[in-house]
Amino acid sequence: MTANAVQDAATIILLRDPAGPVPRVLMGRRADAASFMPAKYVFPGGVVSPEDKGVPMARPMSGICARRLTEEAGHLAPATLAAAAVRELWEETGLILGRPHRWLGTPPEAWRSFAATGHLPAPGGLRFVFRALTPPDRPRRFDARFFVANAAGLSGDPDDFSRAGDELSDLAWVPIEEARHRDLPFITSVVLAEVAAQLPDLAAPATVPFFRNDEAGSEFLRLAGDL
Template identity: 40%
Template sequence: MSRTAFPDPSIAVSPATRLTPKDAATLIVIDRSSGRLRVLFGRRGERHVFMPNLYVFPGGRRDRGDHTLPYIRDLHPQVLERLASGSSDPAALRRGRALALAAIRELHEETGLFIGRQSEGAAAADLANLRYVARAITPPGNIRRFDTRFFLTFTDEAGIDPGDVRDSDELHDLTWLDIEATSGLNMPLITRTILEDVIDRMKADPSLPFGSPGPFYYSRRGRKFRGDI
């Protein structure tokens, strides 16, 4: 089975195109309440320039203001350290935390689910149960390029009801699918690859410890690499 992590040729442009990857965050949400693991997917609209009509995890680009979003609990120290690449520099830590906040914001905007506390006119995210499971940079030559961090959480830990999902302008046909039965789903190769990585790791330890390493997919000078985060 292929372990490369690059988008389909249908979304590629001229190899001469060189775009700087934009920070992005994705959140893999797993429901384990029924005894079978189910993962949340949604279909991107046909008008999207990047990956139209493909099923993906909720997520999107990090916004400039994400670092100022309120939160009630911070990331696990090992998660924050890895997001900052081991740096204790405050700017690196803020950037790492902003990526996690972006993942929760995008989840809410695209699915209606929110991880944290909501009250009238105010909301604060809860970052404490987010794992950092993968990173992938879109190769040069694509119409959009993102440096995406993949987070993961479980519905019971996050305090969210799987039945509360709703379609949005960004994601349609939101559905919870058996994690082992997604082979027929039309999804980007990177999505399928990282899902396979998660499945393999959960077979070794279903709790997915916060300090566990994960894959980092990137390319240099036309060559594809798989490193560690």
């Protein structure tokens, strides 16, 4: 991969009790030695894998979000981005956004541990709410799509992180007001504020914010789309 090449990424903002008096968001802390955003608190997420393409789904994404992703990421199918978000959630937290179902055939290597739980991914509750492009002066660049979902859609105990990988530590459901005061990357704080402003509504937003960074500078745009 060439220096500063942009990688597609998917991030999931999982909310617990979004309509309650104290909505909470799932966050974890990146390692001090991490090459990207070390020691920062972030949402689960990561780079889209080629093996995310064509993964069978128990429940597809909503129509408006799929259409918007098709318009904004034409080289990637919406289902591929949604699958990446579900897989990264599983790898980093051990939580399953899926439904009990037997896989047909042999799952791709990146999905074997998820498939072994007896679930298919179920991204039907994901909503595309934000897009951000890493500035060109960073050693690693991502074209990240952020999805929000209600933790009620999880299969299993939302407090069981026993199967989490080692990429994130201090995994916890953090009250949103408390999360604002943690050591967050700039873009994480922006996305968190956007999502919090919409609560308790987790529906697809009227427009999707896009924080674009390229050689010409930085812009905060709104991606239009028919509801």
